[in-house]
Amino acid sequence: MKKLLVELGERSYPIYIGSGLLDQAGLLTQHIKSRQVIVVTNETIAPLYLDRVLKNIQGYIAEQVILPDGEQFKTLDIVSGIFDKLLTCKFSRNATLIALGGGVVGDMGGFAAACYQRGIAFLQIPTTLLAQVDSSVGGKTGVNHPLGKNMIGAFYQPQCVIADADVLDTLDDRQLAAGLAEVIKYGLIRDAGFFNWLENNIDALLARDKQALAFAIERSCRNKAELVAEDETEADVRATLNLGHTFGHAIETGAGYGVYLHGEAVAIGTCQAADISRRQGWLNDADVKRIIHLFKKAGLPVTPPKEINAGRFLELMAVDKKNSDGQIRLILLKQIGAATLPVNIPQELLEATLKSYGRT
Amino acid sequence: MKKLLVELGERSYPIYIGSGLLDQAGLLTQHIKSRQVIVVTNETIAPLYLDRVLKNIQGYIAEQVILPDGEQFKTLDIVSGIFDKLLTCKFSRNATLIALGGGVVGDMGGFAAACYQRGIAFLQIPTTLLAQVDSSVGGKTGVNHPLGKNMIGAFYQPQCVIADADVLDTLDDRQLAAGLAEVIKYGLIRDAGFFNWLENNIDALLARDKQALAFAIERSCRNKAELVAEDETEADVRATLNLGHTFGHAIETGAGYGVYLHGEAVAIGTCQAADISRRQGWLNDADVKRIIHLFKKAGLPVTPPKEINAGRFLELMAVDKKNSDGQIRLILLKQIGAATLPVNIPQELLEATLKSYGRT
Numbered sequence: 177m178k179k180l181l182v183e184l185g186e187r188s189y190p191i192y193i194g195s196g197l198l199d200q201a202g203l204l205t206q207h208i209k210s211r212q213v214i215v216v217t218n219e220t221i222a223p224l225y226l227d228r229v230l231k232n233i234q235g236y237i238a239e240q241v242i243l244p245d246g247e248q249f250k251t252l253d254i255v256s257g258i259f260d261k262l263l264t265c266k267f268s269r270n271a272t273l274i275a276l277g278g279g280v281v282g283d284m285g286g287f288a289a290a291c292y293q294r295g296i297a298f299l300q301i302p303t304t305l306l307a308q309v310d311s312s313v314g315g316k317t318g319v320n321h322p323l324g325k326n327m328i329g330a331f332y333q334p335q336c337v338i339a340d341a342d343v344l345d346t347l348d349d350r351q352l353a354a355g356l357a358e359v360i361k362y363g364l365i366r367d368a369g370f371f372n373w374l375e376n377n378i379d380a381l382l383a384r385d386k387q388a389l390a391f392a393i394e395r396s397c398r399n400k401a402e403l404v405a406e407d408e409t410e411a412d413v414r415a416t417l418n419l420g421h422t423f424g425h426a427i428e429t430g431a432g433y434g435v436y437l438h439g440e441a442v443a444i445g446t447c448q449a450a451d452i453s454r455r456q457g458w459l460n461d462a463d464v465k466r467i468i469h470l471f472k473k474a475g476l477p478v479t480p481p482k483e484i485n486a487g488r489f490l491e492l493m494a495v496d497k498k499n500s501d502g503q504i505r506l507i508l509l510k511q512i513g514a515a516t517l518p519v520n521i522p523q524e525l526l527e528a529t530l531k532s533y534g535r536t
Numbered sequence: 537m538k539k540l541l542v543e544l545g546e547r548s549y550p551i552y553i554g555s556g557l558l559d560q561a562g563l564l565t566q567h568i569k570s571r572q573v574i575v576v577t578n579e580t581i582a583p584l585y586l587d588r589v590l591k592n593i594q595g596y597i598a599e600q601v602i603l604p605d606g607e608q609f610k611t612l613d614i615v616s617g618i619f620d621k622l623l624t625c626k627f628s629r630n631a632t633l634i635a636l637g638g639g640v641v642g643d644m645g646g647f648a649a650a651c652y653q654r655g656i657a658f659l660q661i662p663t664t665l666l667a668q669v670d671s672s673v674g675g676k677t678g679v680n681h682p683l684g685k686n687m688i689g690a691f692y693q694p695q696c697v698i699a700d701a702d703v704l705d706t707l708d709d710r711q712l713a714a715g716l717a718e719v720i721k722y723g724l725i726r727d728a729g730f731f732n733w734l735e736n737n738i739d740a741l742l743a744r745d746k747q748a749l750a751f752a753i754e755r756s757c758r759n760k761a762e763l764v765a766e767d768e769t770e771a772d773v774r775a776t777l778n779l780g781h782t783f784g785h786a787i788e789t790g791a792g793y794g795v796y797l798h799g800e801a802v803a804i805g806t807c808q809a810a811d812i813s814r815r816q817g818w819l820n821d822a823d824v825k826r827i828i829h830l831f832k833k834a835g836l837p838v839t840p841p842k843e844i845n846a847g848r849f850l851e852l853m854a855v856d857k858k859n860s861d862g863q864i865r866l867i868l869l870k871q872i873g874a875a876t877l878p879v880n881i882p883q884e885l886l887e888a889t890l891k892s893y894g895r896t
Binding site: 210252256263269271290291293316324327331494495497498502 | 650
């Protein structure tokens with residue numbers, strides 16, 4: 177087992193990465209300071225792993241909430257159902273919430289924990305690659321709004337993250353690929369060596385080679401932990417984690433939540449960001465090809481959906497957390513392994529990419 | 537004008553207290569760092585003060601949300617309407633929200649600001665005595681749940697609080713009295729000298745003597761600012777501000793939100809807490825009489841509603857943020873001017889008060 181620390185002063189917490197962690201009761205219970213514990217999970221994960229987690233907390237007053245599965249259910253209404261359960265069970269402010277599932281469960285469980293009685297403790301047990309390498313780390317919690325993704329939420333850090341690589345055995349190929357999109361992102365924004373490693377090991381990752389996966393998870397979490405430690409609330413460098421996300425969120429919102437997996441939309445969006453970066457004169461043609469090729473090899477889509485035209489993209493991108501006073505700002509690439517901070521994009525450049533990249 | 541500072545490190549902010557502050561544009565605009573500004577107010581306050589506030593922010597992109605008036609509308613659904621407006625107007629993360637109104641508007645506006653894009657700046661312009669002396673200071677934001685008051689929320693500090701004593705001219709007598717309940721509370725929990733002053737000046741306050749009101753507001757805010765600075769997230773001494781609130785919240789929830797004003801419910805609850813404190817042997821009969829007498833003189837109710845019997849009280853009090861693992865805990869008085877931290881209450885003592893105090 178590896179243990180990484182996210183360094184945030186009194187809000188610091190460990191990420192445990194390894195095999196068989198789900199059955200190590202002590203790993204979990206050392207971070208539970210109360211008798212009341214609620215596990216939030218979804219209908220896909222519950223039959224697979226809920227009993228194993230509950231077994232670890234025998235002797236506690238344990239409740240559970242099983243959410244429907246899918247990005248389309250990441251709403252304020254569904255979070256409200258978690259509040260109903262907590263209140264019906266008379267859970268106190270010292271209760272603990274365990275989010276057991278992928279990014280959607282983690283985001284909603286974390287947001288419920290952030291808001292219930294103005295904040296209760298919570299633990300993340302991510303069960304998808306995407307959640308293990310990205311969404312469970314860093315304290316971003318929240319829900320979608322019909323007009324924009326992740327528009328309602330809070331920065332709220334967990335007590336710990338338990339990333340058990342064994343749970344990836346039950347992940348379907350599409351979900352695995354979606355996770356790889358965020359893994360590749362770390363290489364692109366700040367870790368060229370990791371990008372090279374990914375090019376050489378993508379087949380092993382797709383074959384679910386345990387060693388390769390463990391390495392990729394740890395390297396990804398280390399990159400993320402460093403950025404989060406440096407800039408918890410995304411005033412600065414943490415924004416680079418949003419490479420491809422402005423396009424990606426527009427795709428998710430525009431196509432309807434749940435049609436594209438988050439990682440799929442990010443893969444397409446990153447290729448669009450690479451295309452603009454080339455138009456800016458930062459990436460060359462060969463760089464862009466390498467990037468698109470790696471996403472493709474990972475089994476990810478790389479072209480935007482036809483039904484979202486340039487005009488609709490602009491409309492959807494007008495609502496984004498990096499925007500300032502209504503001006504669209506994007507993370508771009510100076511080179512493979514080096515992202516920019518949010519930059520204002522000349523309108524004609526943005527339109528050129530929206531109209532031509534992936535449109536032939 | 538007086539300026540008090542709530543000392544919270546990088547989250548420190550000033551409270552401005554005085555006359556004519558609503559028309560001092562610079563007071564407001566020095567705390568606005570963006571072009572996009574949204575004013576959240578309600579249907580009672582809008583016709584009285586909205587135009588005066590909007591006049592101060594000419595030149596900004598100003599939007600407004602006018603909420604229905606009353607505690608029964610302090611819900612997640614209504615906050616959701618604020619998100620709709622912000623997103624429809626494409627407001628960015630650097631936008632500023634101004635909460636113009638009483639405690640309900642401040643709590644909801646603050647919570648919307650805390651959650652919109654994981655946090656935008658907000659300013660409080662409290663327009664009731666209760667909001668000026670209590671709810672606008674200290675960063676407690678949130679909404680009610682059918683099963684419990686203020687159960688969903690966040691600690692989120694404003695950029696500043698502007699308390700203009702002139703707005704109290706339009707406050708009806710019932711709202712003024714409700715504010716005095718929280719004013720009296722400060723005397724009871726930590727400021728015996730202020731309690732004595734209140735006994736001697738309650739008539740001047742009820743006659744809306746400007747000097748007396750200004751003194752009471754400042755003294756109250758100073759007490760609150762000290763407690764908040766010492767204990768922002770209510771791990772310790774801040775909890776003393778909840779004197780009477782466990783009973784009070786039960787009354788508000790049990791009677792139906794909007795039937796009792798918050799201050800009215802707190803007045804009753806404080807008398808109940810005083811009754812238990814007497815049974816504990818801390819207050820004597822004369823203390824309890826003084827307390828009840830002052831609330832009565834302020835025009836406040838002092839006995840619990842008949843329809844909430846002891847059993848129902850216990851049920852409602854089982855959900856309270858001070859509870860720990862389901863055990864009811866209360867703030868009591870050691871003497872006038874000195875509150876306890878949350879204490880577990882022997883069940884028979886609690887039941888004795890619930891069954892006999894104010895029940896004859």
